[in-house]
Amino acid sequence: MSGNVSRRKWITTGFAAAAGAAGLGVAAKIADHYGLIPPDCGGIWGAGETLTYATQRLLMASGSLAREFNRSEVSKVVPVSGPQPKTDPYQRLLAGGFADWRLTVDGLVARPSLFSLDEIKRMPAKSQITHQACEEGWSFIAEWTGVPLSYVMNLVGVSPKAKFAVFYPFDWSWDSLDLPDAYHAQTFLAYNLNGRDLPADHGAPLRVRVARQLGYKSVKYLHKITFVDSMKKVGDGRGSAAPSYGYSWYAGI
Amino acid sequence: MAETTYLAAATLRETNVPRAVRFSLLVRITHWLNTISFIALVVSGFGILLAHPRFYWGETGGLGTPSIFDLPLPFMLGGPSGWGRYMHFQAAWLCVLTGLLYAISGLLSQHFRRNFWPAKGQLSWSSLRSEFWNHLRFKKPPAEEAYSYNTLQRLSYLIVVFFLFPLMIWTGMAMSPAVTSVFPFFVTSSGGYETARTIHFFAANLLVVFVLVHVAMVCLAGFVQRTRAMITGRVSGGKERPS
Numbered sequence: 407m408s409g410n411v412s413r414r415k416w417i418t419t420g421f422a423a424a425a426g427a428a429g430l431g432v433a434a435k436i437a438d439h440y441g442l443i444p445p446d447c448g449g450i451w452g453a454g455e456t457l458t459y460a461t462q463r464l465l466m467a468s469g470s471l472a473r474e475f476n477r478s479e480v481s482k483v484v485p486v487s488g489p490q491p492k493t494d495p496y497q498r499l500l501a502g503g504f505a506d507w508r509l510t511v512d513g514l515v516a517r518p519s520l521f522s523l524d525e526i527k528r529m530p531a532k533s534q535i536t537h538q539a540c541e542e543g544w545s546f547i548a549e550w551t552g553v554p555l556s557y558v559m560n561l562v563g564v565s566p567k568a569k570f571a572v573f574y575p576f577d578w579s580w581d582s583l584d585l586p587d588a589y590h591a592q593t594f595l596a597y598n599l600n601g602r603d604l605p606a607d608h609g610a611p612l613r614v615r616v617a618r619q620l621g622y623k624s625v626k627y628l629h630k631i632t633f634v635d636s637m638k639k640v641g642d643g644r645g646s647a648a649p650s651y652g653y654s655w656y657a658g659i
Numbered sequence: 660m661a662e663t664t665y666l667a668a669a670t671l672r673e674t675n676v677p678r679a680v681r682f683s684l685l686v687r688i689t690h691w692l693n694t695i696s697f698i699a700l701v702v703s704g705f706g707i708l709l710a711h712p713r714f715y716w717g718e719t720g721g722l723g724t725p726s727i728f729d730l731p732l733p734f735m736l737g738g739p740s741g742w743g744r745y746m747h748f749q750a751a752w753l754c755v756l757t758g759l760l761y762a763i764s765g766l767l768s769q770h771f772r773r774n775f776w777p778a779k780g781q782l783s784w785s786s787l788r789s790e791f792w793n794h795l796r797f798k799k800p801p802a803e804e805a806y807s808y809n810t811l812q813r814l815s816y817l818i819v820v821f822f823l824f825p826l827m828i829w830t831g832m833a834m835s836p837a838v839t840s841v842f843p844f845f846v847t848s849s850g851g852y853e854t855a856r857t858i859h860f861f862a863a864n865l866l867v868v869f870v871l872v873h874v875a876m877v878c879l880a881g882f883v884q885r886t887r888a889m890i891t892g893r894v895s896g897g898k899e900r901p902s
Contacts, residue, residue: 451742454749462837470840475718483723537718537852539836541740543711544721545852618837652741658837659748 441569441584445637445645446655459656463586466658472592472617475535480600481546488579488626490606496576496627504611509595513572513633516563523611527597529553529561534592540621541657550615552596556589558631567635570645573614574630581625581646582637582655583616592617595628620657622648681806681888686770689761690889692753697870699750704863706743709735714860718851727857751831758824765820774808775817781810800880805894812876819869823862830859 437443442460446452490496499507504523512518532554539545555571564585571588574580587593594615597604604610609626616623637645645655682690712730713720720726765771780786790811793800800809808816832838833846833855849855877885888894 451745451749454752455745457752458748462835465841466837472836472840473843473846479718481719481724483721485721485723537836539834539852540721541710541744542736543707543713543856544715545719546721547719618840620836648741651737652745654745654748659744659835 441586444654444656445570445582445643446649448644451654455654455656458658462656462658463584466586466618469586469590470618472536475537475547477535477549479547480535480549484546484548484599484608485540485544486607487540487542487621488577490610491576491627500606500610507611507629509612509628510630511558511562511632512630514565514568514635515633516565517561519562521558523597526553526558526595526612529557532594534594534615534617536592536615536617538617538621538624541653549600550594550596551598551601552594552612552615554591555593555595555614556591558595559588559633564633568633569635570633570637570640572632572634572637572640573625573628574632575625576627576629579622579625579647580641581614581623581648582640583614583623587616587618590616590618618658620659622653623657680892681894682892683768683770684892685761685764687889687892689757692757693761696750696754696757697866699746700754701863701867703743703746703750706739707747708860709733709738709743710740714857715853716851716857717853720853755828762820771817771820775813775820777810777813781813786810794876797879805880805884805888815869815872819866823866823869826862827859827866830855830862834859 434443437456437460442456442463444455444459447456490500507523508520509522509526510518510520530553531551533549533551535547535549537545537547559571568585570582570584572580572582583593592615595612596609596615597612599605599608604613609624609628612628613626614624614628632640634640637643641647642650644650648657649655708730709732711734712732713722713726714728714730715721715724716727787810790809794811829845830849832842833849834852835845839846846852846855849858884894
């Protein structure tokens, strides 16, 4: 009799476990469909990372805006993190005033394009005075001027299949944003910091400015943006250079 | 089930019968999950701190601007703050979810009102003073204390559960640029991003002090017996759980 009870118990437990696993599988499929699974969802930290990303994505679904400040609150010191690449082609382009620099926009777009710095500066410009925190703990408030990335995305006609924008800089710190962040009103391609041309060490000639994530997502020394439908085949598949250095892809924290 | 367990504990405390289910299953499970997450949070928090062991007041601060204090620690760029962050937020999820379960069940079962809220007379000066001195002199507590909480314990648990942990979560939220884009009051009420970071650090220190004193008191009262109680739920081993 106890054998029967225990067998029944095992069968029930087995069914519950199978149903649970299937349920999790379905939940993961649905979550992925709605863009709630980050590229670095694997490994021992994947669970926390996925929970954070999914929760914040749902919270920010309405396109919430980062706080903006007055000009009087702009920080006097803007610390440098990740100084300019000391090698060519960056140094050559810098010496030439970036006249030969071009921004490549390709991938899942209707009109792959090259833009010169002048062409980007002629696009409708916007400014924001926002707070930027480095993952290390320091922070500053600055005024950034540039063109909203969404403007360039509409210009090249990003395909509805695209799910990520991948940013390639002249240094090692390539990165990517999901489309909600790429289309976000405060995501700029910035060429001006506090009223002056972007200094070399701050990312000249063009950098990404992402207001709702930590500083390292704001890629500097930009030269190419590629739109893709999955991050699996880009780099090591974890969304950016950050995870291979131990840092999370998503930095809304 | 939790309800009956708490009731049993409360009744037994009042009648001083030295045989009791001291801690409900839910309190025991959440206690140890919280222990794991707290250790992970302290270790990873320290890792993150090493990237920039300086503190500021207000919205902003960094090298080249005045700090309110600098810890005598090296700046370790790259490394501990990377895995530290992954670990910190994973542990924070465990801590917050466990904490919610604990807090909601503790409120519903009246665990907090019965066992944390100081009992009648416990708040009188003479009683508080003698308890305080006994603690300072590391006097071994009387045996019946194994069945309830003394006043200093009750007050410190209330502060930890209802003030320090919520403060950690609040100031933690204040440091998230994503969360504050939806709920800016986390950071505005904290007095700015860097102030939130500084408060987060001080509150973490108070929690560490609490844990050190807590463990010291457990050792004083009998480490094996008290730890066993938090695992099995019973004060002395082998005794039947009253139904």
